[in-house]
Amino acid sequence: MVQDDGMDGRGYLEKLIADSLGAGKGQPALGRQNSFNRFEIRGVAIGLVAAGALRQEEAEQILADLEVTLQRSGWLTVVRQETSATSSGEAVARRVGIERPEWRRAIEDPPTPVLRHIVPLVGRSLTIGEVTANLVILEVWSTFLALNLAHVDIDARRMRERFGPGVRWRGWDDVGTQYRGGGGGGSGSHVLFVERCTLEPGPPEQARALTLVVEHPGGQTTVPIPLPAGQQESGTDSSG
Incomplete structure (x- = not known):
């Protein structure tokens, strides 16, 4: 049963x-x-x-x-x-x-992904080895999640090594959904390096707590993130 x-x-x-x-x-x-x-x-x-x-x-x-x-x-x-x-x-x-x-x-006719919600993560960080990245925002889309983070360092190579293609992302939520890394990308300017990591699939509406795990040669780091209730589509009105 x-x-x-x-x-x-x-x-x-x-x-x-x-x-x-x-x-x-x-x-x-x-x-x-x-x-x-x-x-x-x-x-x-x-x-x-x-x-x-x-x-x-x-x-x-x-x-x-x-x-x-x-x-x-x-x-x-x-x-x-x-x-x-x-x-x-x-x-x-x-x-x-x-x-x-x-x-x-x-x-x-692949559906166009719909942005459901944005979860601000300002003030939180993620540390892997000697590199600490600032979590910026989590984009909750209908078909995937996108975690945006940034790192300030004179040696951007360290950021690329720690958060590059060799790092594996996965996760789960409180209703049992399993998420797998779906790619991403990064860009740098001067001492700032910005990374965008995606995971699939999109979360179900009833999910309220997300746990992301980044696996790296030195071990793994866990990032708990609360999800908004309802997972409703994000509108264009920014007045609120």
């Missing part, structure tokens, strides 16, 4: 798929296709089943639907016989999947 721990495993997996399929709006179609990792999605499904947040049959059906949707969209042309998404290698009968219209739309 699925544990009642407050996490909707089915909803989370389906949103993760939709967000992943729709990621990269404006980028070349081939690049978007190559960046989608269905084996990573399968791994998440296995984890959800193991944690008791998703029934095995539900996971199998969702993954079967994903495979059919990918085939009909031209994103999956080679089909290999695979075992159950949640079994330990034992061959099982494959479920018959159906195309998910919302996933097909995400592939063919």
Whole structure:
């Protein structure tokens, strides 16, 4: 029986798929296709089943639907016989999947990310080794999170080394959503270096507490961040 721990495993997996399929709006179609990792999605499904947040049959059906949707969209042309998404290698009968219209739309017409909220982080910092960065702001988008931070140092190379591509970001929230690093970028001017780290997927509306973890050669650093209630879309009125 699925544990009642407050996490909707089915909803989370389906949103993760939709967000992943729709990621990269404006980028070349081939690049978007190559960046989608269905084996990573399968791994998440296995984890959800193991944690008791998703029934095995539900996971199998969702993954079967994903495979059919990918085939009909031209994103999956080679089909290999695979075992159950949640079994330990034992061959099982494959479920018959159906195309998910919302996933097909995400592939063919990626949704434009919507800014839900902005969480100011002024006054907080993140230390990795000898480098301390100032947290600036967390952008809460419909399909991802973006953490902005800055570092003032005469040697900007140290910032790049500590917060560069070799550093792994991940996280979770209080309703069980798992976040994975989705890239980022940085820029520097004189002694100021600014970094933007993104994580996917976007948080569910009921999430209230976010924990980010940055893993680095010297260990890892944890950053707790409260999320606003409602996760409503951010408007253009700045008078308030």
